[in-house]
Amino acid sequence: MLNVHRLTLLRELSRRGTLSEVARVLNYSPSAVSHQLSQLEKEAGVPLLEPVGRGVKLTDAARQLVTRTDEVLAVLDRAEAELAASTPTVSGVLRVTSFHSALASILPTALTLLSARHPDLRVEVFHREIGAAFDGLAAHLYDLVIGDQWPDEPDPVRPGMERQELFSDPLLLAMPADWPEPASLADLADAQWAVDPEYLPGGQWVRRMLGDAGVVPKVLCDTDDPLLQVHLVRTGHAVAVIPSLLMGPFLDQTRAQVLPGEPVRRLFTAVRDGQTGHPAVRAFRAALASAARRESPDL
Structure with missing residues (x-):
């Protein structure tokens, strides 16, 4: 009988390409992942991995098994949901x-x-x-x-x-409360900004929006923590693009206005x-x- 957990590891290897990446995502050691896949090979009775340089790649049999694994996991998800629905309490x-x-x-x-x-x-x-x-x-x-x-x-x-x-969340320009209201984003060309890192969608979008307005942001703080961004705005050190979901107590002592085009x-x-x-x-x-x-x- 093939072990479902080991099948899942094989599927992750097909997606990520290396044992170390599978181990990182699933919080295992690479040696533990390798051992589990060796056990799966014994269960399958056919080679599933072959060495390539310092790494491994899946055999044709392994790729076919991954396809079946997707089907098996989907069936197990539905079975689990059906069993849970048969009980009177959540x-x-x-x-x-x-x-x-x-x-x-x-x-x-x-x-x-x-x-x-x-x-x-x-x-x-x-x-x-x-x-x-x-x-x-x-x-x-x-x-x-x-x-x-x-x-x-x-x-x-x-x-x-x-x-x-769920809902659409307007994006706001947040500034210290005592700053004058800018007529356009270009008025903030000399301001310091608190922004998401560039590898995150929000950080990419803010930089692209400012670039379209001719503004190259002077980044004071590169952080994915919106509460830290708001705090830097509140204390007078930066401006930031803040989701309106954080309005209320998080945006007190700040000035917030809708961005051009009313993006959400x-x-x-x-x-x-x-x-x-x-x-x-x-x-x-x-x-x-x-x-x-x-x-x-x-x-």
Whole structure:
């Protein structure tokens, strides 16, 4: 009998190319991954890996097995959802991954609602950037992603996953309260900025938007923490682009105005296709939607 966990490791190797990358994503040592795949070869009775330089590559049999693994995992997801739906209470563990501003705003409210509605359901929350979140969802490390999509960004949701919209979140220009209101972004050419790193969609979009306005930002702080960005604005050291989800107590003592073109980022949840009907997923999405109606500025 083929071991499902080892099949998952083989699938990740087909996606990532190296044992070290599989080990990094799944929090194993490369030697542990190698050992598990050696055991899978014994179970399969055929070679699955062949050496290439210092690495390995999948054999034709291994690639065929990966295709079947995708099918097996999808069936197991659906079976798990059906079993959970057969019980009268929503229980178990739901592993959720999210980004900063959702963690600081709508997620706590959703957890409060969920605790009251389904006290037997335990939620574990992981803070991850969007790429790592979807890597983990595909690898069955997480059950649900709270994600965001910035303007003009391709849909980050991957094949085999289902997306459900939450709301659109206006993006605001945040400045210290005592600064004069700029007539255009060009008026901020000499300002210092707090921005997301360039490897993140938000950081790419802000730099592109400023570039289109003829502004090369003088970056005071390169950070993916929006609360630190807001704090630098509040204390008079920087300007920043801040999601309106952080309005209220986070943006006190600041001046916020709508950006040209009124851009928004879109918030959503995503799960693997086989998990859409899982009671825990449905319960969490319902609580999150309720929290969004309370917290989001456009609902």
